Amino acid sequence: MALIEIENLSVTFTAKGRKVRAVQGVSLSVNERESFGLVGESGSGKSTILRAICGMAPITGGTIRIGGQPLPTPRGRAFSRQVQMVFQDPYASLHPRHTIDRTLSEPLAIHGLADTDARVVQALKDVGLPAAFRFRFPHQLSGGQRQRVAIARALMLEPSILLLDEPTSALDASVQAETLNLLNRLRTERGLTFLMVSHDLAVIDHMCDRVLVMQHGRAVEELARETLAAAGMTTDYARSLFAASADRMLET
Amino acid sequence: MTLLSVENLRVTFDTEAGLVEAVRGVSFSLGRERLGIVGESGSGKTMTGRAVLRLIRPPGKITADRMVFDGQDLMQASDREMRALRGRRIAMVMQDPKYSLNPVLKVGAQLMEGLRQRDRLGRAEAHAKAVAALEAVQIRDPDRVMDAYPHELSGGMGQRVMIAMMLIPNPDLLIADEPTSALDVTVQAEVLSILDGLVRDRGMGLIFISHDLRLVARFCDRVLVMYKGKVVEELAARDLTRAKHPYTQGLLNCLPRIGGPRQPLPGLDRNAEWAT
Incomplete structure (x- = not known):
């Protein structure tokens, strides 16, 4: 049984009396310890799916189940222990x-966990930051260091699922490489399940086992990693997205 | 023909912690072509672009042996002369439409401001020109965009609005600071083809600042690679994949590739000696 099961999900926003259907009937399932990617242009609804899982978007149809259980509304504490998001x-x-x-200590206080001190120090160590960074403010850190803190924060409650919303698109190439390596290491060490959104096919290909291509709020095509690399997509849109990323191919 | 020539440009900030040199002796010349400047954040690429327009606030200081734009010495120009150049002859597209457009003014008002003030156009004429500028950057419903506030536009639209605004006075040189890094690949391609058309059709010079090496390799004619305020390598864009400098190679190698191996990506080797 899949860990995350999304069936026929629809999300509709109402703005100025106009209905915007951000996600329309999308289904996907992610197995335990799998890394699943969502790719598409901006406005395709990929981030909205992550937000819907967290209860931050108005779900108007379909179901989301995690570990076979439908999610309660509001999401509650048990949910935060299991699922966390990196923005x-x-x-x-x-x-x-x-x-x-x-x-970093706020989630521990909310959930009444002991050993705050040791856990914060360990969390910083896990993401490769010096312990002295505890006493800094975000503006005293670089973009890459901040994203490490955001990852550390997401891992404080030891969740089994990480939702990653374009975790590296605001970062330089070199810092992106470091952050992707960190995420992969943490996934192996902790047996995490990733649901990751990106518009960069090369990043998705590097990180994910399967990928769902989205356009205008609908699922276009699901591809296994091997199919993506071999350009074996069958829909025109997935093909055009792949063509636009041609410079991200491995040179042979 | 040389449009801009810069020799030994330096930007220094006198801070409490001592003198910080953001740009340290950069020299280049630009014709009517597309010049890319790449590097990591903090490498001084944005400061180089801003220094050309003398847009560095105190305590920042600009010095250069020579900085000449179309026969005019930018180091000697008075503030008044610089103001006449900015926008009209040399324009700059800033990185983030969220922070560079006025959030409380409608897009139309911001587009028309320059036309009304600088060119002394009437309301109707300014409106028509602004709509034409939006059409030139392939905005399909310019009337809706004219009447929208910046927060009602997507990132790609906002970026195109900024490009439209900069192109109204028909500048000879456009400095574009990460104009596409907030955009996804498909919109990115559209914005680039707009810029490309302008360089070709209007004979404009373009300085394209970006941290995306692959993008620059595809889009520009020539590339400067900057590291810690210095140019470590200058080469033709099509030769970028055959770069000789270890820093440029490192920047290229740390990018993931479709179909590449799943092992950790190589980290970037930062050697302090390259910057001396």
Whole structure:
């Protein structure tokens, strides 16, 4: 049985009396310890799916099950212990006036976990930051360091699922490489399941076992990693997306 | 023909922690072509672009042995002369439409401001020109965009609005600072083809600042690779994959590739000696 099962999901926003159907009837399933990618242009609804899982988008149809259980609304504490999210922009996703220590210890306080001190130090070590960074503010860190803090924060409650929303698109190429390596290492060490959104096919290919191509809120085509690399897609849209990424191919 | 020539450009900041040199002796010349400047964040590429327009605030200081644009010495120009150049002859597209457009003014008002103030056009004429500028960057419903606030536009639309705004006075040189890094691949391709058409049709010079090496290799004619405020390598864009400098090679190698191996990506080797 799959760990994350999404069936026929629809999300509709209402803005100025106009209905925007951001996600229309998308189904996907992610197995335990698998890394699943969502790819598509902006506005294709890929981030909205992650937000819907977290209860941050109005679900108007379909079901989401995690470990076979439908999700309660509001999501509740048990959900946060199991699922955490890393956002795209490390400049916007950390509280600017909280120290790293406060950012990292807050989830522990909410969930009544002991050993705050040791856990914070260990979390920083796990993402490769010096322990002294505890007492810094986000503006005293570089973009890559902030994204490491965001990853550390997501891992504080030891979840089994990480939702990654364009985790490296705001970062330089070299820092992107470091962050992707970190995520892969953590996934192996902790047996995590990834559901990852990116518009960069090369990043998705590097990180994911399977990928769902989306366009205008609908699922276009699901591809296994091997099919993607071999250009074995069958729909025109997936092919055009692949063609636009031609410079990201492995030179042979 | 040389449009801009820069020799030994330096940008220094006198901070509490001592003198910080953001740009350290950069020299280049530009004709009516597409010049790419690549490097990591903090390598001084944005500061180089801003220094050409003398847009560095105190305590930042600009020095150069020579900085000449179309026969005019930019180091000697008065503030008044610089103001006449900015926008009209040399324009700059900033990185992020979220922060570079005025959030409380409608897009139309911002597009028309320059036309009304600088070119002294009437309201109707300015409106018509602004709509034409939006059409030139392939915005399909310019009337809706004219009447929208910046937050009502997507990133790609906002970026195109900024490009449209910069192109209204028909500049000879456009400095584009990461104009496409907020955009996804398909929109990116559209924005690039707009810029490309402008260089070709209007004979404009373009300085394209980006951290995306593959993009620059595909789009530009010539590339400067910057590291810690210095140019470590200058080469033709089509030769970028055959770069000689270990820093450029490192930047290329740390990118994931479709169909590449699953082993960890190589980290970037940063050698302090390259910057001396």
